[in-house]
Amino acid sequence: MRGEASRIADRESRDSLAPKLRDTHEDAWRIGNELFTITSALDNNIQLERALTDPSRPTADKVVVFKEMVGDQVHPMTTEIMTDLVSRRWSRARDIANAVEDFGVDAMMYYADATDSTLHVSIELSRLHSSLLNLPVVRSKLYDDQAPSEVRVKLFRELFGDKNLNKVTMRLAEHATCNLRRRRYLETIQWLIKKFSRHMGQSMITVTTAAPLKEEQIKRLIDVYSAKVGRQVHINSVVDPTVLGGMRIQVGDEVTDNTVVAQLQNLHRRVQTEASPV
Known part of the structure; x- marks a missing residue:
């Protein structure tokens, strides 16, 4: 702080x-x-x-x-x-x-x-975040402070150098691993996504689901949350098969977790509480 x-x-x-x-x-x-x-x-x-x-x-x-x-x-x-x-x-x-x-x-x-690429870079950063979410070994290597920065940058380029990313996306993503600044890699990418969102005058809504959202789902979410926050929003769609089903929606620090995993965890906690001796 x-x-x-x-x-x-x-x-x-x-x-x-x-x-x-x-x-x-x-x-x-x-x-x-x-x-x-x-x-x-x-x-x-x-x-x-x-x-x-x-x-x-x-x-x-x-x-x-x-x-x-x-x-x-x-x-x-x-x-x-x-x-x-x-x-x-x-x-x-x-x-x-x-x-x-x-x-x-x-x-x-x-x-x-x-260069008229602000929205494009924002979307690429969101996709990068999503693609790395289920690659814990890769993530750990990208913020391994015991490895030289050149090694971390080389790894990133090997993984994403052929994805035709905008050069701003590449530079920001490489900066995130070149200079760790006491942060985990995905924390830095999420921070960059939020900065771009604020810069564009939008709110970033992160939606985590087990399968990719359909276009009509994205449009509905944009309509609902744009009306809720009073300005245009951008949907950062994150695919995480481990949630099994449902949606986890994050707006700033507010999280609404209706995923199957969250419901099972809540059920488990209730069962434990009810089973505990008085």
């Missing part, structure tokens, strides 16, 4: 710079990649994070430290973002890396906007 100072710094910085970042159009691809590289550098160097967040140090000095790290070849917008971030107060040194990563994802979304 980020402290109050970090939440304020992150929000104010992104509110201030989002219009400028959006206006970089296709340059946002380069900026996003640079920000992901900086995120990794910060994650691997706590001394650097402390130097860039030290409240007693003048902003000009911290900008010098940043430029010594990246040189003078980065995009001007990358420099402007980092200059803004190092000028702010942070609850913890490592929170600045979280903010840099957020900007990196924002840049990738703006690039997707500029």
Whole structure:
């Protein structure tokens, strides 16, 4: 959890710079990649994070430290973002890396906007999440912090490199395994899906079923939940044969679980409770 100072710094910085970042159009691809590289550098160097967040140090000095790290070849917008971030107060040194990563994802979304591929990337991320849900061994390898990042990225490319994924989808998915950031792989993919959903002004409804949803089912769910939340929603259809039947529907933190497995578990709990001695 980020402290109050970090939440304020992150929000104010992104509110201030989002219009400028959006206006970089296709340059946002380069900026996003640079920000992901900086995120990794910060994650691997706590001394650097402390130097860039030290409240007693003048902003000009911290900008010098940043430029010594990246040189003078980065995009001007990358420099402007980092200059803004190092000028702010942070609850913890490592929170600045979280903010840099957020900007990196924002840049990738703006690039997707500029290339008319935002919805396509969102759908691909949802499908990626669904395809990995029933591959626990693969998932464990994608967030194995004992394996070099190059090995994890190579594994991902071997599995998905021939799927003709959009390059933004590929870059985000590779970032998720290249720099684990103390997260499980599917947690990061789900986080990215939600960010794209918010970016598009939609709500992401995750529906887990034993078999793929039919088109009429998806349309009905969109109609029902769009009316419920008051805006257009996108259905993230997840196929998980272990649920046996029924649906598990998640809207934000609210979960409605009407799957056969959930019903059996509830029945088992009731039986145990009734069988327990008073």
